[in-house]
Amino acid sequence: METMKxxxxVINEALRSALNYDTPDDQINEFIGFFGKHIGSDRIYIFEDSEERHxxxxxxxxxxxxxxxEINxxxxxxxxxxxxxxxxxxxGESIIITDVEDLKEEHRISYDLLRAQNVKNVVVCSLYYxxxxxGFFGVDNPPISDYRALTTFLNMIGTLLISFLKVRNSFRNSNKLAKLSSYSSLSKIYESMYFINVQTGKYHIVKTTAQYNGYLEKDVRKIGEYAILDDxxxxxxxxxxxxxxxxxxxESLEFIDLRTVEERLHGKNSIAHEFVDKRRG
Incomplete structure (x- = not known):
């Protein structure tokens, strides 16, 4: 009982400390850092899953x-x-590993991964939304004590972490929409403009004309402004x-190949390519 109190x-103090910061990323970093210092662990981390990439x-x-x-x-x-x-x-259970050596036979890959990070014991809880x-979040090398109490504690802050992550997502989306809106003014001098995630191939249509809209797949032609499209x-x-x-x-296909964009942009602010149009030259 005393431990839970x-x-x-600590949770209340961590919240107060986190809310002293203005951006969600800073709040989350302060929130988990506060726990790390007060628990006495080596590392606290959050992992977020991508179903698309598995x-x-x-x-x-x-x-x-x-x-x-180890984040990088x-x-x-x-x-x-x-x-x-x-x-x-x-x-509905959490991962409690009191001695990483116990994984050596049954979960060799996990053992090698954790040993490489100098993890001796770890408690990990899932993030549900x-x-x-x-995803999940975990504590590496917490003080050897009541692991069940620590798990209960981590489950308590899991809901708060999800709330922070939801606020962060809203914050990022708002910033992205503001950025796309600012590009709309610039796009007036172009036939079409796109905002592209080079890593995933997902993109927003900042501007398109009827001519170029016709080249979209039929099921996405009527999608609303700034919608995220694939491929x-x-x-x-x-x-x-x-x-x-x-x-x-x-040469045009080489220019629009996203796989080589980063290499071609190295040391430059922009790259351009001119081609001959079938109809207008």
Whole structure:
């Protein structure tokens, strides 16, 4: 009982501390950092799942002094590597590993992954949103004590973390819409303009004319302003095929290849390509 009272006090103090910051990212970092310092763990982290990629990403991490950050190394982690974690989460249970050495025989991949991070013991809880697992958060090398009490405590803050993540998503969407709106003024001098995520191929149509709208798939032609669409490469290749002279097609397709954009942009603010239109030259 005394332990839970202390945990509840820490939660209240962590919330007050986090709300001193203006942006959701800073609030989340302060929130988990506050716990890390007061619990006495080596590392606290949040992973968010991508069903599309069947992978999970370390999106937030706090590390104690002298502990090496792992966040950059833990991106796009195949969920199958820790499939037994998700099986445990689906039963409404948390992961409690009191000694990583116990995993050596049955879960060798997990063992190797954790040992490489100098994890000796760990407690991990799922993040649920609308009755679906959307990720997890964990504590590496907490003080050896009442793991069940720590799990109860982490489950208590899980709901708060989901709330912070929802606020963050709304914040990012608002900023994105504001950015897209600002591009709309610039787009007046162009036939069409797109805002593209180079990594995923997802894109927003900032502006399109009836001519170019005709090259969209039928089921997305009437989607509202700033809607997110898939497969920009497929869309822009269809446009190139319709309007670009055959003699210029190869070089045009090379230019619109998203896989090489980062390399071609290295050290530059922009790149451009001119082609010959089939009808207007």
């Amino acid at each position: 202390r945990y509840e006090q 992978a999970t990403d370390n999106t937030y991490e706090w590390c104690a002094d002298g502990v090496i950050p 190394e833990l991106q796009n982690v195949d969920m199958d590597i820790i499939d037994w974690w998700y099986e445990t989460f689906s039963k 609308k009755d679906e697992i959307r 920009f490469c497929g869309h822009i290749e269809r446009i190139a095929d319709k309007i670009c002279m055959e003699s210029r097609m190869e």
